[in-house]
Amino acid sequence: MKSLLPIIVFSVSLLTISFSTASLKNKIAKEQDGFALIELFTSEGCSSCPAADVALGEIQKKYSDKNVLVLGYHVDYWNRLGWKDIFSDASFTQRQEYYSNIFRLNNIYTPQAVVNGKKEFLGSNKSKMISIIEEQLNEISSTSIKLNVVQNTEGKIDVHYSAEGVDAKKEQAILVLVQKMATNEIKKGENKGRALHHINIVRNIFYMPLKEKTTSFTLSAGLQKEDVFVVGIIQDKKSGKIKTIQSSQVE
Numbered sequence: 001m002k003s004l005l006p007i008i009v010f011s012v013s014l015l016t017i018s019f020s021t022a023s024l025k026n027k028i029a030k031e032q033d034g035f036a037l038i039e040l041f042t043s044e045g046c047s048s049c050p051a052a053d054v055a056l057g058e059i060q061k062k063y064s065d066k067n068v069l070v071l072g073y074h075v076d077y078w079n080r081l082g083w084k085d086i087f088s089d090a091s092f093t094q095r096q097e098y099y100s101n102i103f104r105l106n107n108i109y110t111p112q113a114v115v116n117g118k119k120e121f122l123g124s125n126k127s128k129m130i131s132i133i134e135e136q137l138n139e140i141s142s143t144s145i146k147l148n149v150v151q152n153t154e155g156k157i158d159v160h161y162s163a164e165g166v167d168a169k170k171e172q173a174i175l176v177l178v179q180k181m182a183t184n185e186i187k188k189g190e191n192k193g194r195a196l197h198h199i200n201i202v203r204n205i206f207y208m209p210l211k212e213k214t215t216s217f218t219l220s221a222g223l224q225k226e227d228v229f230v231v232g233i234i235q236d237k238k239s240g241k242i243k244t245i246q247s248s249q250v251e
Contacts, residue, residue, distance in 0.1 A: 044083060050191065074089070146161065146246065148160040177217040181199050226250075230248050
């Protein structure tokens, strides 16, 4: 399908996968350990995106014992083309545009995968994803971020974080609230009639200063603390390079 938007959009579909919350617990890129963060930009309105989401789930399963984490950002520019993705948000499109500038791309598209903020490619290209992950796992990280995540008496998710080995002038902390899984029936658009299954859906993203600080996420309606986890990321603002990651369950 040719998009009516001033954007080139390639598509992909979503996945069916059994998801183990245990595989996420304390997934941290420790000092001297390599890691890979795969950020997938996707949409329920895109017929090509389900295949990329399937690949993402297979990658998470394959590397469940490694410092590998996948995240799905649902962009909002497909919403005008027949189906409004309930997980989409303009802030996720803005993050994709940030990467577009980093990689000097002429257009943004779905499904797009970005690994460690260093390399981008078509999100359904599983073999390339594996190759880049293996490469990144051999690199050394000297940066760390620590998280303490609890639910407060008002039901919000409080996150206390601290970072070591960072450059406050060049780098920033990014905190992401992630829903572990969801299934959605698609009633319109390119995926009409399909039940799309998602894992690691980004629901909110905060860009924070590097100094030690506490912030809070509000849970979307219907979600409990067991349904989500929090990811902390240190990223070089100019180059886009991810310096380290850590995920934490909610206590």
